[in-house]
Amino acid sequence: MTQIETPSPPDSPWSIHWQYLLALLAIAIMAVMFHGIAVLGRAYPTGPDYGQMRLAVSILENGTVPVNNPYFQMGTTDWGQLPGAPFLFAIQSAWTGTPVFEGLDFILFFAVINSIGTTLLIQRIFRRMDAAIFAGMLTAISPLYIDMMSWAAYPNIMALALFPYVLIICFDYWETPSTGNMLIAVFAICGTVYLHHLSTLWLGLSLILFVLIELFIAPQATIRKTIPIALTGLLAGFPILLNLLDLFIGTDAGDILLAANRFDNSRVTWEWWSDIVTPLALPFLIIGLTAFLKNEMISGAIKRFIMIYLAIVLAFMFGWLYGLNFFYSRALFFPGIPLAIGAAAFYLLIRHPAIRAIMAIAIICFFAIYAYQWGQSRADFYEIVTPRSVQAMTWLDEHSAPDDVILVSAFYAFHAPHFLERPIIVGLTPDLIGNPAEIELSADGIAVLKGLYNMDEVLLERNIRYIMISAEPPDIPDQTRSQLVLDNHPEIRLVFQNADTLIYRVNSEWGNNVSD
């Protein structure tokens, strides 16, 4: 029988034993099953946001990235996302022959990439594979990633999945600034920043602040390392940079961050934190990261980068304290890497192997069971596209004219333009609006769905012909109120109903509407 001793650290972070490869396989399976709660075994993946993969379809159809987002908000807005993530789905579809919307389980590969990447990042930092496997398992079952899967934040998930790799590659370059490491870093960073604008903001800010701080510590060495990679990155990624600037200017990001005041409802509360990040995250972030900072075997550059990254997470999460306007709760989905590092450091604080094992067992048990329950409830909450809602949208497609204006609630915001090639108005509440160009149309949609004072004016001015909402809560705005308003309006009639969707038609003879 093998003796019980603390495992000796491998000589290099890239040395691995076949038993650890089995552990990586177990982590990969865990990641697929837990992240797949919102995807596997369901007729359609859950979530409103994957409707935006229509951009992938457009790339395949046109051979290039269209600027304008047709149908969504009556075609008055540009695509409010970077094309990188839809481009990867388009590549997958092109090479397999599977249509984009039938191959969405491709996203589960990124769950595996994230979990394995985090495992090897922890191995790289701590040189302890048991701590790395512990952190990797936690990543595989982390509620914050599972929550994102439930509302289909696929571009965000894809970008976050690459963060551990970018960190390792950047650490390697910083320690050994060879041409080869530089080129690897350039490609890794270009690929990651092309996927999701918020993740790009996080990574970009972290890298820039890191370089600025390193300039104070070792100015000449920092300049020698930074200039070549910056110039090469700008050259290789110039069109990516243009895309980013287009997006930030087009969505008026400066206005959002400095002047917009519609995000107060998104302030982070303890309830949100405990639901998404869990209370156990606190000892990891406080005790674990303290142990990480006190670990003399870890380089100062790595410590500084991780703390800068965490500071950015907290700065955006609690931005209202100093006047920053942001969708604050979105920052809850970015502390994955500091959490993994803190968890690994916390794990290594315990010396006795048996007690360490018991603690790891307890934590993984709790996380796994909680993540399973949370994942199921969130996936059920965001189950928007179902056979019945598809039936409803198909009915509407068959019974409406190509220029009929259709108003939909927020849950159908991105799916309706995919299923219905019609001018569509989406009723988004102010905190859900990312592009200021949508504010007016969204407000009009909300006015109708909430029965506000200008409801009739909007219906006539916008020439709205059909209205589609969920048949049961949840929905945005409140489904019960919307249904009450629409059921009781004298010029609006329910024309289609099933268990998931309600479709109303506005009287064509009312006002100046053109009759059938």
Added chain:
Amino acid sequence: MSAIKNFWISVLSGVLAYTVLISLPILYQNTLIDIAADSPIYFMADNLMLLIIPAGLVLLVLRDVNQVHYREQFSIIILSLVFTGSLILAFVSLWRIGGSLSAGSIVYSSLIALNITGLSYLSLVRVPDAIAIVPDKQTIILLNFFLLIIVLISYGLRQFIPASAILDYGLAPLMIFIVPGLALVNLFLAPEASLIERLFKSIPVSIGWYAVTGAWAFQTGILITANSLYAFAILAILCAITGFIFK
């Protein structure tokens, strides 16, 4: 005590300990701890220390283990306790969540228990020193040609069996995450880089390659088609082979 007897003692102790833990919300409904009788999950997630109690009970039961065979039997006891306890805890919790016995809850709880047991094994048991597999130059050149063959096979299968599982879950992801990146990483990394490092770094480099070539194609008006995408992948391999030969 024999190892088998210790095994059964640890299994029964684990069952007792976890049963007590799950029952606690019912027994302590009106305590200062804010719990719901039907939410053992939240109760346990927020009260980690309560798991230390049954763990302590188990260790107390085990303190009379025969000291001569302590090291040998300890791992059997701990691992059997870990597996049994995790399986029971996970299974009962998922059963209470779902409200009924389901194949899914059995699968998930077994997966959780197995993973936890594996982690415990790695934490407790010493493994031999790990090794790094470093491919030589000839192997790398062969590897790059193999990547080229993958592209050709993928192209062929796309013509004959589109939308098949081997393409969806095998060749296409390989082409997206590994093929161009591994070729370029083999060129960029130092010769002493291990195979694991090459595979690891090939993932972001692959995605970066498609991002850079795709973004330039969009910017310059080159139309993106399935064939042009194959060309991008082959371009990376050819660049890598050429660069490697002259390296």
